Amino acid sequence: MSTRRRIGGALAATGLALLAVTTPVASAQTGDPARGLYSVEGASTPDKRTEVARTGVDVAGSRGGALTIVATPGQAAALRANGFGLKSLGDFDSMLKQRSGRAGTAAVAGDFPPGDEAYHTYAETTAELQKAAKDHSDIATLSSVGKSYEGRELNLLKISDNAGTDENEPEVLFTCNQHAREHLTTEMCLRIVQRFTSGYASDPAIKKMVDEHEIYVIPNVNPDGSEYDITGGEYQGWRKTRKPVPGSSAVGTDPNRNWDYKWNCCGGSSNSPSAEDYHGPSAFSESETKAVAAFIDSRVVGGAQQIKTHIDFHTFSELVLWPYGYTKAETDTGLNEEEAKRFADVGKQMAGTNGYTPEQSSDLYVTDGDINDWAWGKHKILSYTFEMYPKDGGIDGFYPPASVIPEQTARNDKAVDILINEAKA
Ligand SMILES: [Zn+2]
Known part of the structure; x- marks a missing residue:
């Protein structure tokens, strides 16, 4: 993963x-x-x-x-x-x-390789968001939290009744594609957008969730990386951002080791610029993490963080993970026994709906500077990582065929609903 x-x-x-x-x-x-x-x-x-x-x-x-x-x-x-x-x-x-090249056809520049065209490029994702905001202007507004290193907008779709107004409702955040090659996660965010906009008029449960919350979706946290990963219609196996590392010939920082909470504290990220989990020259050295963090910071209204719950989607291994990642201890500064139990309880409840394995992030191994530790450590946001399909792999672990998109994104519908409804707790 x-x-x-x-x-x-x-x-x-x-x-x-x-x-x-x-x-x-x-x-x-x-x-x-x-x-x-x-x-x-x-x-x-x-x-x-x-x-x-x-x-x-x-x-x-x-x-x-x-x-x-x-x-x-x-x-x-x-x-x-x-x-x-x-x-x-x-x-x-x-x-x-x-x-x-498995379909045996020539790749189209700027698109996914032959057979995988159903995956959304950055331009196609942006178009979907624009369409959602246009077709459902009463409940969806499109904005941006800032720009990527190469100047792409970091799109933010807000879904709520009276979406143009900042109402006093619990807020929920979904982020996708911190890691470039994890394209299935962008489809996951688009699934959430589609369900909560198209489903609003016909599904009472969807309508209730939209009416009572403000739902934020950022489908591409790392658009430079995901576009680079399909260069020339061929997969590159790229994970990181695309900003050159100062004083090095290496390019790219692992955005999910770049967050400013216990950054580079515990051997849970690499000091080597060429490593896949390089933490960057400093916390928030990357435009993308800095912009998303500034957006989350901006949701502190009247001294209270409005975003209550969050999922950051990744692939792969089929896991539901929660903080802290930087320590193997179940509790530490800012995370007491009761809070750790809530993380585990809600995590297990969500995993019960999608068949993933629930565990504390560091049960695998220690990581530092990830988004979940920051979101909880700084803002007390109930923040999870989902590692999506498949359970294991193989090359298809990185690049499952586009045919799995509908099933593997819908698989998380119930977990997404649990996470949204937990924002009121
Ligand atoms: Zn990832």
């Missing part, structure tokens, strides 16, 4: 961290590909998973003891030397190419 990888500042002691910046070239010695996809055996505890993640590999999927990683030859060698069993699933870049 993309939300969960790291390398470790604090971890040089393992000796593995030194290998984290290994240049990604094919290894003549082992024949391992420049970027190999592997399943890892022997990572059955949080400490073991943390050890794997801290080598700087890209942890693509994680469920129970089974990790799927993208690793350079150096990283693969380091893991093997430390006793982990690595099963090669193939050359990641070849698999990306193959995945991009």
Whole structure:
């Protein structure tokens, strides 16, 4: 799961961290590909998973003891030397190419690869939001929380009765696509938009939720990255933002390690600009996280944060995760026993509707600087991460076929409703 990888500042002691910046070239010695996809055996505890993640590999999927990683030859060698069993699933870049061209037709520049055109590009997503706001102008307004590094609007759709007025109603936030290649999440946000606008006139339960709340949806937190990921109609396997890292040849920061709460505190993100979970040169160094945070900050009205509940969607592994990520402790500063129990109770309730596995974020391994820790730590927002379909993978873990979109987004309808109704609690 993309939300969960790291390398470790604090971890040089393992000796593995030194290998984290290994240049990604094919290894003549082992024949391992420049970027190999592997399943890892022997990572059955949080400490073991943390050890794997801290080598700087890209942890693509994680469920129970089974990790799927993208690793350079150096990283693969380091893991093997430390006793982990690595099963090669193939050359990641070849698999990306193959995945991009499986329909055997030429790609259309600017669109998803052949067969996946049902996924929405940034322009298509923007058009859908404009249409929703136009067709349902009484209950939907489109604005922006700011611009991405490359100048794209970070679209914000508000859905509520009297959407043009800031009413005194509990607010709910849904964010998608912090990680570029997790395109299914953008479809998830569009599903929420479609349900709560088109369904308003005909579905009394939808109408009640819309009338009694202010629902905010940000479908593309990282539009530069998601557009880059489909460059030339081929998938690039890109995760991060697109802003060059100052003083480095590397491009991109992991937006979900860039939030300003316990940022870079605990070895839950990488100090290496080339790593997939690089935390950035400073907290909120990225335009995108800074803009979304400023929007959330702006929802403090009369001293009270109006946004009560939040889901940040990711792929993949089918998990419902809650804070804190930076510590394995269930309670810590700003999160007492009663609050931790509420996170778990609501998380389990939501997981009961979609069949995901509910757990505290750090039950997998420690991450720092993520959106959930910030939203709770600073604003006491009941903030979750959903890792969507599939449960495990494979290349299709990153890029499931467009045919799964309807089922895998509708799968979260009930959980979304629970989250909305919890905003009143
Ligand atoms: Zn992610």
